[in-house]
Amino acid sequence: MQTERLTHADTDRAAAILRAGGLVAFATETVYGLGADATDGQAVAKVFEAKGRPSFNPLIVHLSDPGDIARYADPVPGAERLAAAFWPGPLTLLLPVRPGGGLSSLVTAGLPTVALRVPAHPGAKALLSAFDGPVAAPSANRSGRISATRADHVLDGLDGRIDAVLDMGPCEVGVESTIVSLAGGEPTLARAGGLPVEAVEECLGRALVRATSPGTVVSPGQMLSHYAPRARVRLNAASPGPDELLLGFGPVADAALNLSPSGDLREAAANLFAHLHALDARADGRGIAVSPVPDHGLGLAINDRLRRAAAG
Ligand code: TXA
Ligand code: MG
Numbered sequence: 001m002q003t004e005r006l007t008h009a010d011t012d013r014a015a016a017i018l019r020a021g022g023l024v025a026f027a028t029e030t031v032y033g034l035g036a037d038a039t040d041g042q043a044v045a046k047v048f049e050a051k052g053r054p055s056f057n058p059l060i061v062h063l064s065d066p067g068d069i070a071r072y073a074d075p076v077p078g079a080e081r082l083a084a085a086f087w088p089g090p091l092t093l094l095l096p097v098r099p100g101g102g103l104s105s106l107v108t109a110g111l112p113t114v115a116l117r118v119p120a121h122p123g124a125k126a127l128l129s130a131f132d133g134p135v136a137a138p139s140a141n142r143s144g145r146i147s148a149t150r151a152d153h154v155l156d157g158l159d160g161r162i163d164a165v166l167d168m169g170p171c172e173v174g175v176e177s178t179i180v181s182l183a184g185g186e187p188t189l190a191r192a193g194g195l196p197v198e199a200v201e202e203c204l205g206r207a208l209v210r211a212t213s214p215g216t217v218v219s220p221g222q223m224l225s226h227y228a229p230r231a232r233v234r235l236n237a238a239s240p241g242p243d244e245l246l247l248g249f250g251p252v253a254d255a256a257l258n259l260s261p262s263g264d265l266r267e268a269a270a271n272l273f274a275h276l277h278a279l280d281a282r283a284d285g286r287g288i289a290v291s292p293v294p295d296h297g298l299g300l301a302i303n304d305r306l307r308r309a310a311a312g
Contacts, residue, residue, distance in 0.1 A: 004164040015130035027168035028119040033137030041104040058109035064128035088120035090194030094181035123168035174270035192300040229280035237289035
C-alpha cells in the first residue's frame with residue numbers, strides 16, 4: 001500500500017478515505033492519531049493490524065461536537081461538567097457505553113465503557129466535521145513504540161501500512177490526553193496526560209483516585225504501552241555516563257538535547273516524543289540518560305511516559 005501525504009487542503013479527500021473504510025493519520029493537539037470510521041468493524045480491525053496492537057486494547061472515539069456525548073455514552077454525574085470545561089481539548093472521558101450507539105464492538109474491545117474525546121486541533125476538527133461521524137483513533141505509532149508528534153514520525157512507523165497521513169505540523173501539547181474514568185465508582189485518573197490533573201480536580205471539586213492505587217481498573221493500554229526507544233533509557237540522571245546521551249531538563253550542562261532549558265513543563269511535554277525519536281536515531285548503541293523532571297502538572301504525564309520508556 002502506498003501512503004499518501006496530504007495537507008489541510010486535502011481534508012475532504014481524507015474524509016473520503018475514512019468513509020471508504022481506509023486509515024488516515026491526523027494531528028491532534030496531543031499526538032497524531034490513526035483514524036478509522038468507528039462504526040465500521042473492518043476499518044477498525046485494520047487499525048489494530050497496522051499498529052500491531054492487541055485487539056483487547058480499546059480505542060478512543062473522537063467527536064467533533066461535545067453534544068454527541070449522549071449518542072455514545074449513558075449520562076453519569078460529572079461528565080457534562082468536565083466536557084463543558086475542557087472540550088475541545090486534551091481530555092478523554094471513560095463513560096458507560098450506550099448500547100445501540102452504532103460503534104463497532106472492536107472499538108470498546110467488548111468493555112462496557114467507551115472512551116470519548118473532542119480534540120481542539122483545527123485540522124482534527126476540520127477532518128471530524130468533514131467526515132461527520134465518530135472516528136476511532138489510537139496514537140499513530142507502532143504498538144509499544146514512541147508516539148508521533150510529527151507527520152514524519154508517523155511515516156517512520158506506519159509508511160506503507162496506512163492509506164494517508166494528513167501533515168498538519170507538530171503537535172502543540174505533545175503528550176496524549178488525560179484519561180478520567182467516570183464509568184463507575186469514584187472518578188479515577190486512568191492516565192496522566194496533556195491536561196494537568198490539578199485542573200480536573202479543581203473542576204470536580206474533589207481529588208481523583210489514581211489508577212495506580214490498589215483495586216482500581218487501569219486502562220488495558222496502560223499495562224501494555226512502553227513508548228520504547230531502541231536505546232536503553234536511564235531516569236533521574238545527574239549527568240550522562242560515557243556511553244550515554246543526556247536528555248536534559250532545566251539548565252544542565254552536557255545535554256545532547258534539552259526538553260526545556262528554562263525548566264518549563266509545557267515546553268518539555270511538547271518536545272518529549274520528538275527528542276526521544278531524535279536521540280534514538282543518533283544513539284548508535286549508546287543509552288539515553290534523562291534529567292529529573294518535577295512530578296506535578298504536565299510533569300506527571302512526562303514522568304509516566306519516561307518510566308515506560310525506561311521499562312521497555
Ligand atoms: O491524546 C490521545 O489520547 C491520543 C490522540 C490520538 O487522541 N490517543 C491515544 O490513544 O493516546 P491510545 O490508543 O494510544 O491510548 C488510549 C488509551 C489506551 O491505554 C486504552 O487502553 C485506553 O485509552 N482506552 C480506550 N478505550 C478504553 C475503554 N473503553 N476502557 C478503558 N480504557 C480505554
Ligand atoms: Mg498510544
